[in-house]
Amino acid sequence: MPAIEVRGVSKRFRSRGPLFRRRKEGPRETVALDRVDLEIGTGEFVGLLGQNGAGKSTLIRVMTGLMVPDAGEVRVLGLDPNRDQVRNARNIGVTFGQRTQLWWDLRARDSFEILRDMYGLPAATYTRRMRELDDFLGLSAFWDTQARHLSLGQRVRCDLAAAVLHRPVLLFLDEPTIGLDILVKDQVRAMLADLAGTGDHAIVLTTHDVADVEALCPRIVLIDRGRTLFDGTLADLTGIGGGRRTVVVELAGGRAAPEVRMPGVRLLELDGARATYALEPGVSQARFAARVLAADEVRAIDFEGVRLEDVLRSIYAGDHSALNAQRPAASPAASPAARPSAPTPP
Numbered sequence: 001m002p003a004i005e006v007r008g009v010s011k012r013f014r015s016r017g018p019l020f021r022r023r024k025e026g027p028r029e030t031v032a033l034d035r036v037d038l039e040i041g042t043g044e045f046v047g048l049l050g051q052n053g054a055g056k057s058t059l060i061r062v063m064t065g066l067m068v069p070d071a072g073e074v075r076v077l078g079l080d081p082n083r084d085q086v087r088n089a090r091n092i093g094v095t096f097g098q099r100t101q102l103w104w105d106l107r108a109r110d111s112f113e114i115l116r117d118m119y120g121l122p123a124a125t126y127t128r129r130m131r132e133l134d135d136f137l138g139l140s141a142f143w144d145t146q147a148r149h150l151s152l153g154q155r156v157r158c159d160l161a162a163a164v165l166h167r168p169v170l171l172f173l174d175e176p177t178i179g180l181d182i183l184v185k186d187q188v189r190a191m192l193a194d195l196a197g198t199g200d201h202a203i204v205l206t207t208h209d210v211a212d213v214e215a216l217c218p219r220i221v222l223i224d225r226g227r228t229l230f231d232g233t234l235a236d237l238t239g240i241g242g243g244r245r246t247v248v249v250e251l252a253g254g255r256a257a258p259e260v261r262m263p264g265v266r267l268l269e270l271d272g273a274r275a276t277y278a279l280e281p282g283v284s285q286a287r288f289a290a291r292v293l294a295a296d297e298v299r300a301i302d303f304e305g306v307r308l309e310d311v312l313r314s315i316y317a318g319d320h321s322a323l324n325a326q327r328p329a330a331s332p333a334a335s336p337a338a339r340p341s342a343p344t345p346p
């Protein structure tokens with residue numbers, strides 16, 4: 001039995017809109033999810049990606065039982081997550097990056113103890129798990145602080161610990177690293193990789209941070225306007241770049257990077273003295289380098305492989321051509337074997 005089964009799930013929102021529009025246009029309808037199918041097995045670590053407003057959080061809400069779909073069916077370890085909320089709560093752990101499940105006026109430690117009692121954890125198990133979580137997330141430095149006084153990074157770490165304390169089979173993480181500094185992100189990723197390494201959990205991660213996905217998620221589900229645009233391996237998705245490489249050029253003296261007019265070369269990003277170009281397959285790196293070196297004094301030229309960020313950028317910009325060409329091989333619905341089963345820690 002898959003850990004999560006989503007069959008033909010749709011969800012629409014009706015909003016009344018501003019008064020001056022309401023009279024003219026009537027209520028507006030947004031299709032947040034449109035006949036979504038998804039199956040996730042225990043041991044999988046899935047990155048749920050998509051542009052702002054694509055429907056990711058709605059899908060997470062439906063899968064966690066916080067929201068009832070208009071059509072379709074959801075089963076989480078065989079349970080209807082909305083009808084069976086109490087039993088379902090024992091199986092799942094959830095974090096929402098912007099919100100907390102800690103009791104605002106209590107110390108973080110008190111929230112953990114309440115959760116310990118709610119889940120009926122034996123004292124020894126609780127102590128061992130808190131020690132393990134403390135090793136990864138450095139919680140003891142601030143777990144005597146009232147939740148309302150925790151910094152964002154401290155609060156997110158406590159929320160993550162609270163979500164996994166009862167060792168749920170399923171973990172839904174909505175933007176768990178949003179607003180975190182590099183070191184705290186590393187701590188969170190290390191903890192998640194360790195959890196994934198056990199193979200005992202199904203983890204769904206929603207994030208706009210591609211580095212999280214590259215580090216943690218062997219499988220990607222890409223949502224676009226409420227529909228599944230891609231479901232396959234991270235390697236399949238980056239392969240969609242078709243061998244397109246990325247080059248970062250940095251000029252000496254902080255001068256703006258040059259515009260390189262060459263067939264198959266496109267400027268992707270300009271950030272002061274650093275410019276990132278995309279090189280289509282077949283473009284000679286040596287010719288590109290010669291052009292750049294002739295244009296100005298260069299501090300560094302860094303040729304990189306295909307970046308997930310670039311692939312997503314072109315898909316989000318509406319270029320689905322490579323995706324459509326890839327779809328039959330990449331879709332686990334067509335070929336379940338294409339899906340990776342074991343997560344690989346970074």
Ligand SMILES: Nc1ncnc2c1ncn2[C@@H]1O[C@H](COP(=O)(O)OP(=O)(O)OP(=O)(O)O)[C@@H](O)[C@H]1O
Nearest residue numbers: 013015030032050051052053054055056057058059
């Ligand atoms: N409660 C609601 N009422 C009305 N519309 C809603 C509601 N919740 C979500 N929507 C709409 O449904 C669509 C999907 O929203 P959702 O929050 O699932 O997107 P998302 O992919 O999580 O986006 P983001 O990356 O910005 O968090 C959006 O157009 C959003 O405006």
